[in-house]
Amino acid sequence: ERNWDLREKKVELQGYWVHVTPPGEVTQYHHHKPSLFSGVYYVDKPKDSGDLVFIDVNPYHAFSPRVLPGTTDPITRQEYNFPADDGTMLIFPGWLPHKVARNNSDRRRISISFNTI
Known part of the structure; x- marks a missing residue:
């Protein structure tokens, strides 16, 4: 719980996408500005x-x-890893730089990402 007062701010879904990450793939650092979350x-x-x-x-x-x-x-430390399992949802500020580490498994990883404004 963050105690943010969003009553005056209408948060809307800006977009979403499915990411299928095959073995060996990595996503470089990026951010989602100007997304709120x-x-x-x-x-x-x-x-x-x-x-x-x-x-x-x-x-x-x-x-x-x-x-x-x-x-x-x-x-x-300057990097923070967040391990996740099936069914985990992580929400973070859109301005925060992040990447996805290499898929070292022999299976694809499937995630749904989204931005809000």
């Missing part, structure tokens, strides 16, 4: 078929300390 619903998400990955656009990360090789730190 974007989202994805996973119809068929095989194991190892690629997570949704968001990039932290905080410009101050350039001043953060680097982590030791082979380690991670949730405070200073």
Whole structure:
């Protein structure tokens, strides 16, 4: 729950599409500006078929300390993976850059994505 007051804002579906991702495919970083929200619903998400990955656009990360090789730190990392299963829906700001990691499974991944204005 976000406590956003959308009573004065009429949120409308701007568009939607089905994405069938074959094995080996990757989706490069992109955003959905000027959409208010974007989202994805996973119809068929095989194991190892690629997570949704968001990039932290905080410009101050350039001043953060680097982590030791082979380690991670949730405070200073710049990419955030969101693993999902069949039936998962993720909704996020349309301006947030994201990509979909490589489908390393031997099956296609099927998702439905959408934008709102």
